[in-house]
Amino acid sequence: MRALVIDDEPVARLEMRRLLKSHPQIEVVGEAENAGTALDLIAELGPDLLFLDIQMPGTNGFELLDSIPLPVPRIIFCTAYDAHALRAFEVNAIDYLLKPVDPARLSQALLRLAPKAGTALPAEAPPEEPLLESDRVLLKNESRSWLAPVRSIWLLTADGNYTHVHFDGHKVLLNRSLQSLERRLPKSLFFRVSRSQIVNLKSVVEVGESYSGGMRLILAGGTEISISRRQATVFRKQKEL
Incomplete structure (x- = not known):
């Protein structure tokens, strides 16, 4: 490194x-x-x-x-x-x-920079290949596997060198960093709101301002996500008419 x-x-x-x-x-x-x-x-x-x-x-x-x-x-x-x-x-x-x-x-x-053996399952390979909204990806935990549409992933949250992937009422832990997953996700659909979270923009139902100059995103189901001031500026430039 x-x-x-x-x-x-x-x-x-x-x-x-x-x-x-x-x-x-x-x-x-x-x-x-x-x-x-x-x-x-x-x-x-x-x-x-x-x-x-x-x-x-x-x-x-x-x-x-x-x-x-x-x-x-x-x-x-x-x-x-x-x-x-x-x-x-x-x-x-x-x-x-x-x-x-x-x-x-x-x-x-x-x-801690190295993967922890036996505690998480790898994401689908190859990691270099960019994904499309119409693609499906293999997500699995120790007991079950899903072939999930990329568009069904509504939130990704970093946990050290690992990432929690939320989709269709489920959550799996991948042995992949949020940064490496970001490189695969379609930028037209996903937005990096902070160092630790990426959201699916189609899951956003409400946008509000925060007192600190950032923003609040309300996702379908009621989850609230905060955007830093810097990323809020990027968000506005990309999404405002």
Whole structure:
């Protein structure tokens, strides 16, 4: 995996590079000392993984995440403070490491990047082939299988490197990241509303504004989905006359 280290402290960036030398599956392709440099490098290098500090001068780590175009790389937070741990996992971070980073904890975090053996079933192959609205896909759990129309999928929700797929009153857990599934889904039908959710636009029955500048989508059946301010702007540009 191609990684970018984002931290305002040069010593912290150097230490992370040193620790990652023991993990040849991770290639550090660059480092940034602030959010502006990080955004430029993300656009230029396309990293798969960010080692991200939270407390930085100017724009902090969470604010940086709100500025990164979707799909956002995987995130491992590295910070000297534990006060933001809950919020870190709310934005679907892989892990939250406290400085100075313990080598064993880093190894544990990197293990979370790999699929968990025996806990989920793979999605239909080949993953590179784009799907059409008229296609059917094989979705299955441990006891049952469905050949479900793509248009019947109304919500996809990330769970780490896994994705819950909701369709026709059922839900299955796939051993696939939301990002990889997004590449297959028809863009005319599905919209990435946040880092952790994709909705079927045909399942939307009501659209409302939120106090934060984002939007609320009410889906058939009553499920309410929040759209961030940034994605609400994208949504309006695509859907307004």
